[in-house]
Amino acid sequence: MSAKSSPTQPRRLKDVNEWHLETDVAVVGFGGAGGCAAIEAADAGSEVTIFEVASAGGGSTAMSSAEIYMGGNGGTRVQRACGFEDSTEDMFTYMMMSAGPQADEEKIRNYCENSLAHFNWLVDLGVPFKDSFHEERAIMCLTDDGLLYTGSEKAWPFAQQAKPSPRGHNLYIEGDNGGPLFMKIVTENVEKRARINVEYDVRVLTLIADEDNCIHGLVIRKDQQELNVRAHQGVILCAGGFVMNEDMLQKYAPKLTHGTEPIGNPGDTGSGILMGMGVGAAAINMHEGFISLPYYPPASITGGILVNDKGQRLINEDVYHARLGNAILNDPGERYYFIVTVEQYGDYEKMNFMGADVVGTGETVEELEQELGLPEGTLQNTVATYNRFAERGEDPLYHKNVQWLEQLEPPLVALDVTPGRGTFWPFFTLGGLDTLPTGEVVRADRSVITGLYAAGRTACGIVRRAEGYSSGMSVGDATFSGRLAGKAAAGRERAS
Amino acid sequence: MSAKSSPTQPRRLKDVNEWHLETDVAVVGFGGAGGCAAIEAADAGSEVTIFEVASAGGGSTAMSSAEIYMGGNGGTRVQRACGFEDSTEDMFTYMMMSAGPQADEEKIRNYCENSLAHFNWLVDLGVPFKDSFHEERAIMCLTDDGLLYTGSEKAWPFAQQAKPSPRGHNLYIEGDNGGPLFMKIVTENVEKRARINVEYDVRVLTLIADEDNCIHGLVIRKDQQELNVRAHQGVILCAGGFVMNEDMLQKYAPKLTHGTEPIGNPGDTGSGILMGMGVGAAAINMHEGFISLPYYPPASITGGILVNDKGQRLINEDVYHARLGNAILNDPGERYYFIVTVEQYGDYEKMNFMGADVVGTGETVEELEQELGLPEGTLQNTVATYNRFAERGEDPLYHKNVQWLEQLEPPLVALDVTPGRGTFWPFFTLGGLDTLPTGEVVRADRSVITGLYAAGRTACGIVRRAEGYSSGMSVGDATFSGRLAGKAAAGRERAS
Numbered sequence: 006m007s008a009k010s011s012p013t014q015p016r017r018l019k020d021v022n023e024w025h026l027e028t029d030v031a032v033v034g035f036g037g038a039g040g041c042a043a044i045e046a047a048d049a050g051s052e053v054t055i056f057e058v059a060s061a062g063g064g065s066t067a068m069s070s071a072e073i074y075m076g077g078n079g080g081t082r083v084q085r086a087c088g089f090e091d092s093t094e095d096m097f098t099y100m101m102m103s104a105g106p107q108a109d110e111e112k113i114r115n116y117c118e119n120s121l122a123h124f125n126w127l128v129d130l131g132v133p134f135k136d137s138f139h140e141e142r143a144i145m146c147l148t149d150d151g152l153l154y155t156g157s158e159k160a161w162p163f164a165q166q167a168k169p170s171p172r173g174h175n176l177y178i179e180g181d182n183g184g185p186l187f188m189k190i191v192t193e194n195v196e197k198r199a200r201i202n203v204e205y206d207v208r209v210l211t212l213i214a215d216e217d218n219c220i221h222g223l224v225i226r227k228d229q230q231e232l233n234v235r236a237h238q239g240v241i242l243c244a245g246g247f248v249m250n251e252d253m254l255q256k257y258a259p260k261l262t263h264g265t266e267p268i269g270n271p272g273d274t275g276s277g278i279l280m281g282m283g284v285g286a287a288a289i290n291m292h293e294g295f296i297s298l299p300y301y302p303p304a305s306i307t308g309g310i311l312v313n314d315k316g317q318r319l320i321n322e323d324v325y326h327a328r329l330g331n332a333i334l335n336d337p338g339e340r341y342y343f344i345v346t347v348e349q350y351g352d353y354e355k356m357n358f359m360g361a362d363v364v365g366t367g368e369t370v371e372e373l374e375q376e377l378g379l380p381e382g383t384l385q386n387t388v389a390t391y392n393r394f395a396e397r398g399e400d401p402l403y404h405k406n407v408q409w410l411e412q413l414e415p416p417l418v419a420l421d422v423t424p425g426r427g428t429f430w431p432f433f434t435l436g437g438l439d440t441l442p443t444g445e446v447v448r449a450d451r452s453v454i455t456g457l458y459a460a461g462r463t464a465c466g467i468v469r470r471a472e473g474y475s476s477g478m479s480v481g482d483a484t485f486s487g488r489l490a491g492k493a494a495a496g497r498e499r500a501s
Numbered sequence: 502m503s504a505k506s507s508p509t510q511p512r513r514l515k516d517v518n519e520w521h522l523e524t525d526v527a528v529v530g531f532g533g534a535g536g537c538a539a540i541e542a543a544d545a546g547s548e549v550t551i552f553e554v555a556s557a558g559g560g561s562t563a564m565s566s567a568e569i570y571m572g573g574n575g576g577t578r579v580q581r582a583c584g585f586e587d588s589t590e591d592m593f594t595y596m597m598m599s600a601g602p603q604a605d606e607e608k609i610r611n612y613c614e615n616s617l618a619h620f621n622w623l624v625d626l627g628v629p630f631k632d633s634f635h636e637e638r639a640i641m642c643l644t645d646d647g648l649l650y651t652g653s654e655k656a657w658p659f660a661q662q663a664k665p666s667p668r669g670h671n672l673y674i675e676g677d678n679g680g681p682l683f684m685k686i687v688t689e690n691v692e693k694r695a696r697i698n699v700e701y702d703v704r705v706l707t708l709i710a711d712e713d714n715c716i717h718g719l720v721i722r723k724d725q726q727e728l729n730v731r732a733h734q735g736v737i738l739c740a741g742g743f744v745m746n747e748d749m750l751q752k753y754a755p756k757l758t759h760g761t762e763p764i765g766n767p768g769d770t771g772s773g774i775l776m777g778m779g780v781g782a783a784a785i786n787m788h789e790g791f792i793s794l795p796y797y798p799p800a801s802i803t804g805g806i807l808v809n810d811k812g813q814r815l816i817n818e819d820v821y822h823a824r825l826g827n828a829i830l831n832d833p834g835e836r837y838y839f840i841v842t843v844e845q846y847g848d849y850e851k852m853n854f855m856g857a858d859v860v861g862t863g864e865t866v867e868e869l870e871q872e873l874g875l876p877e878g879t880l881q882n883t884v885a886t887y888n889r890f891a892e893r894g895e896d897p898l899y900h901k902n903v904q905w906l907e908q909l910e911p912p913l914v915a916l917d918v919t920p921g922r923g924t925f926w927p928f929f930t931l932g933g934l935d936t937l938p939t940g941e942v943v944r945a946d947r948s949v950i951t952g953l954y955a956a957g958r959t960a961c962g963i964v965r966r967a968e969g970y971s972s973g974m975s976v977g978d979a980t981f982s983g984r985l986a987g988k989a990a991a992g993r994e995r996a997s
Contacts, residue, residue, distance in 0.1 A: 013781055013944040017712045106755035216513045216712045253945070256785050256935070259602035279945050283781045285509055289752050292788035315898040317813050320833060335831045337816060380890070380897040386882040394876070401876040402811040439752070448509040449749070449775050 012276045013283040015214040016224050016233075024222070025232035028054040028202070030494045031223055031240045033209045033277060036064020036270075037071075037480055038461025038487035039243035040191035042444075044130070045491030047200040051238055053491075055195070055203045056225055058272050062195070062203065063188045065245055065269040065433075065462070066480055070145040071183035072155055073484065074477035076172035078121035082128070083151040083174060086136035091170035093117050098167035099158060103473025107290055109466075115442045116467045116485055123485050124174070131190045133177035142304040144326060144358065145476065146175040146183075156475025157325040161404035173477040187480075211280060212240060212457070218284040220456035221500065239456040239494040241444070243487060246434035246462035247275025248294070257291035257436060263334055263424045264296050264432030273433070277463035281438040284457065287449040291436030293470045295479070298330035298422055298430060300343060302356045307409050309345030310391055311422070313338035316374065316383030318391070321403040331471040333424065342377060343420040344388070350418045360429045365419035373417050388413055433479075437465040444490025458494050460486040508772045509779040511710040512720050512729075520718070521728035524550040524698070526990045527719055527736045529705045529773060532560020532766075533567075533976055534957025534983035535739035536687035538940075540626075541987030543696040547734055549987075551691070551699045552721055554768050558691070558699065559684045561741055561765040561929075561958070562976055566641040567679035568651055569980065570973035572668035574617035578624070579647040579670060582632035587666035589613050594663035595654060599969025603786055605962075611938045612963050612981055619981050620670070627686045629673035638800040640822060640854065641972065642671040652971025653821040657900035669973040683976075707776060708736060708953070714780040716952035717996065735952040735990040737940070739983060742930035742958035743771025744790070753787035753932060759830055759920045760792050760928030765958075769929070773959035777934040780953065783945040787932030789966045791975070792830065793823035794918055794926060795854045796839060802849065803905050805841030806887055807918070809834035812870065812879030814887070817899040827967040829920065838873060839916040840884070846914045856925045861915035869913050884909055929975075933961040940986025954990050956982035 030046040032039045035057035043053045055062075075081055077093035084091050097117045101108050128134070139150035146153050155173030157163050176183035195201050204227065213222040213233060222235040247253040248267040253275045255262060267273075282288050300306050307323050313336055320332040333341050343361065345353075367373025374384040392412040394400055400410055422428050438446050438459045446457040446464075460466075461483035468478040526542045528535045531553035539549045551558075571577055573589035580587050593613045597604050624630070635646035642649050651669025653659050672679040691697050700723065709718040709729060718731040743749040744763040749771045751758060763769075774784050796802050803819050809832055816828040829837050839857065841849075863869025870880040888908040890896055896906055918924050934942050934955045942953040942960075956962075957979035964974040 011944075011946045011948060013783075013946045013948070014714075019712065106758050107752065216515065218510075256603065256783075256945075262602050275945075282778075282783065282945055285779045285781060287509075287752075287778065288784075290788075292786075315814070318811075332833060335833075337828060337831075380886070382882075382886055382889070383898065386878075386886065390876070390878055390882065393878070402879065448507075449752075449771075449778055450507045450509050452507060452509070 012211050012279040015212045015283050018213055018215040018221050021213055021233050023233060024235040026234040028052050028234065028236055029238045029499065031056065031234055031236035032243055033223070033240065034064060034243040034245060034272070035062035035203060036243060036245060036461060036483065037066030037188070037191065038483040039064065040188070040195055041484045041487035042241045042243055042460055042491035043201050044194055044198065045488045046495040047198045049492055049495035051200065051495040053201045055201065056207045056209050057203065057205050058208050060205050062192045065273060066483060067184045067188040068270060069184040069480055070181055070476065071187040071480050072145070072173045072175050072477035073127070074155065074172050074475055074481040075120045075124045075174050076170055077117045081121055081124040081174065083134050083136050084170060087138035087152050089170045091172065092168065095167040095170065096120065096172065099163055100467060102163055102166060103475065104467065104469040105473055107469050112442050113467050130194050132187060134174050135177040138171065142301055142307060144299045144301060145181050147180055149177050149179050151175055151177060155477050157328055159406060160324045161321050173475065212284055214284050218454055220284065220454065237499040238497045239458055241458040241460060241490045241494055242277035242280060242438070242463045243461045244277030244463050245269060245273040246437060247273060247278060248433040249273045250275045258294050258434060260292065260334055261294045261296055261432045261434065264430045266429060266431040268431045268433040277459065278437050281446055281457065281459060284454055285448050286446045286454055286457070287439040288436060289439045290465045290469050293436055294432055294434045295327055295474050296330055296334065296430055296432040296471050297327035298333060298428060299326045299358045300329065300422065301326065303351050303353055305349040305351050306343060306345055306353065308349045308411055309343050310387070310413065312342050312344060312384065312387060314340040314379065316379045316387050318387060318403060321400065321405040323406050323409045325475060327471040327474040330430065333422065341422045343422050344413065345418050345420065346413055347416055347418060358429060359422065360427055361420040361422045362427060363418055364421040366416060368416050370415060370417065373419060377419055434462060435469055437463050440464045442489065443493040444486055445493060456500065458490040460490040508707050508775040511708045511779050514709055514711040514717050517709055517729050519729060520731040522730040524548050524730065524732055525734045525995065527552065527730055527732035529719070529736065529738050530560060530740040530768070531558035531699060532739060532741060532957060532979065533562030533684065533687065534979040535560065536684070536691055537980045537983035538737045538739055538956055538987035539697050540690055540694065541984045542991040543694045545988055545991035547696065547991040549697045551697065552703045552705050553699065553701050554704050556701050558688045561769060562979060563680045563684040564766060565680040565976055566677055566972065567683040567976050568641070568669045568671050568973035569623070570651065570668050570971055570977040571616045571620045571670050572666055573613045577617055577620040577670065579630050579632050580666060583634035583648050585666045587668065588664065591663040591666065592616065592668065595659055596963060598659055598662060599971065600963065600965040601969055603965050608938045609963050626690050628683060630670050631673040634667065638797055638803060640795050640797060641677050643676055645673050645675050647671055647673060651973050653824055655902060656820045657817050669971065705772070708780055710780050714950055716780065716950065733995040734993045735954055737954040737956060737986045737990055738773035738776060738934070738959045739957045740773030740959050741765060741769040742933060743769060743774060744929040745769040746771045754790050754930060756788065756830055757790045757792055757928045757930065760926045762925060762927040764927045764929040773955065774933050777942055777953065777955060780950055781944050782942045782950055782953070783935040784932060785935045786961045786965050789932055790928055790930045791823055791970050792826055792926060792928040792967050794826035794829060794924060795822045796825065796918065797822065798852045799847050799849055801845040801847050802839060802841055804845045804907055805839050806883070806909065808838050808840060808880065808883060810836040810875065812875040812883050814883060814899060817896065817901040819901050819905045821971060823967040823970040826926065829918065837918045839918050840909065841914050841916065842909055843912055843914060854925060855918065856923055857916040857918045858923060859914055860917040862912060864912050866911060866913065869915060873915055930958060931965055933959050936960045938985065939989040940982055941989060952996065954986040956986040
């Protein structure tokens, strides 16, 4: 690639001698964010062109379970049918705690207040949700149930601050097939809109900007030719995150280099983020991502304890899997084990995703401690303390919910959950371009880069860290932020 | 400030009708980095102008202890005189471990290999170091000794990988007065060079860039007037970090919001970093900073144990104070205590910096456990385990060096070191513009932004995180990277 076509270096408007294509709104990337952006922009009256590097739409959304995190406002249709009267304040409190100190309060407020409307919009598109509740603690819903707990809502400290409700909405389809179904529906909606044109097999090389960095279009490569595309109303970057870009991961998100399985499509190279940076946009929260140890199913593992190489526990084991995984990565230890009873182990071998090996068994705690090479007395103290309090239905150390508290009676089994020792650590990025709630991309001083919008994982949205992730937040954010960006671009006066 | 004078928005070359000032190399900021950059550029034959917003030079370097981290290469004069034959490989290994997965290996290699030459250059400038070793574990050297351990060199896991040597070089002056003396010497060197002009009380507003973002100069405000400054060879940004910019801290470095005492001068608003971002530079490692609980002196506190609200230890207590502080911030607990014997407590009240209150004393461990409200048995287990191993001269849990291992015999004292409860947490930022080892500022694709250089805390250098900080690394990096940037700019052909 010549220097001129690196995404971090815009083409200058004065160097554009000819416009090869024109559109009102140019959308970069046809995943959940791009598809929803295009639909909203077209429905607001704009001509839209989506540029997708692959030969078909889908993006990383199609590869996901496509759970969608929605609620508040008295509850979605599914929540109400299942008996959950969710409140906007509870949802807001939970999401603010989830996002932590770097939360974008305005965005989260907007997301929560409009979550019911978003649910209805999706239903109107044709997205099906069954009015049924999936009771079991699960990483993803393999039944066609419409609703499940997908985060740490029922766990300390969240449950103490916000009344729990399940907010993970799962598409009405058996198996882990929500993503393909979701993107099939979005694609049908895109295709039936005459105002939307989709260009497949097209690589977007860089933005076209004037010297004030106002955006006028983009440069694409199509059929081996570089073409200048004029976008009269704006460009919406929906090109995913940077999970497939090893250099960027190393530089920006070193924690994610512990991950074993990048979650995303091959186009998640950060090109949208880089294009924004090239015109002076602020990329924020770049160090954070989703990274997880999916230690359930079987749900019964939750009844065990996670210990480090000091035989000490780290966290309440009933949290969301990424929160627990993150706790391991933040801990300075070198080895980590899940200690479970034979009963809790149950069908682990058949059901587990995380790939942890059994590295010890003991007829007594002492025997297991020795087998694991833990310092003498440490695991014995931990189990004795845990059991003494569990008997009373308490966990004063880590506040695991009483439903998961049971005394650990030998024989015990140790699963090695140390990063880098065969366990499965899926990950993706949660940093991206800073945007206003409208989707307008901003500089570090929060001034708007005229004509530039971003959504989905190219932007930095409502979800900011593994420590506070819940399944469905990313697809929820992508579809919601895509819609807002589409509306905002369509509402902009056409540049002459 | 008008939109045009926001640092994130460059002035375009075509909008410059008049050059009010001209120079070869423009240096933004007169701290350690800026001063050393100017000296090197002038000594290489360039005309240099330093623009400083304050009425005098000094920057954050003058406010620091100005310890300088140097060694390797068989040892500096001071190291050798004190009997330490430091090796470049040991220094390199230590610094790579310190910087962690986001280390810039090329920069660290360059720093270590040229560390002896840097020491000699400073001595030639007139910086005095006494050939004496300060034995005591200290946050800063209050005597005039020239050398001390200023990091975690002797602690696990560093000592196991790299032979320890003290590398903190302290200026030959009593008290915590190294910074003012260092900057006095640098200022004298600047002033005696006819090729360097210093403009005080001048605010740099933004860069002047052509449409390819090549840098041609900068816009300053002087005596209420906006002036265009042409820099024929380049602009070197040495404007410090962003510790004084609360918005940026919140957005980029949420961990640092736990800090109580920003370490820096009022000009550390991130303006240099923002100027770089405005022309498409990559700002990296923005989430990291130095943040610390300065729990010694007295050094005897090191013999105690740090526990969380589960009564569990977190780390080997003989590490550098920022590494321990970072461990607290990474731990999900809510309260933290240093548990010490009466003897270890010693002169704590008179000597301590950290401001932790005594919140418990116990004639027995059980009594202290109850007083602190720790779950029954937890602190008792921890102390019993610690003592059992300490008696054997071992710490199999956290590997504290045997020199600090002694049994904790009641009566015991608990100091509350919880963030937010009165303790002192100094902090500053360690993220900044990505640069080549030459100091040339680069985009995310590592292509060079022609004419732009950065050094000191405006750049992201050899030191990347609290977890691996050692005193002297930041001033070491600032002075070294400033010199390189000065040389690189002076070596550039003058733009016509």
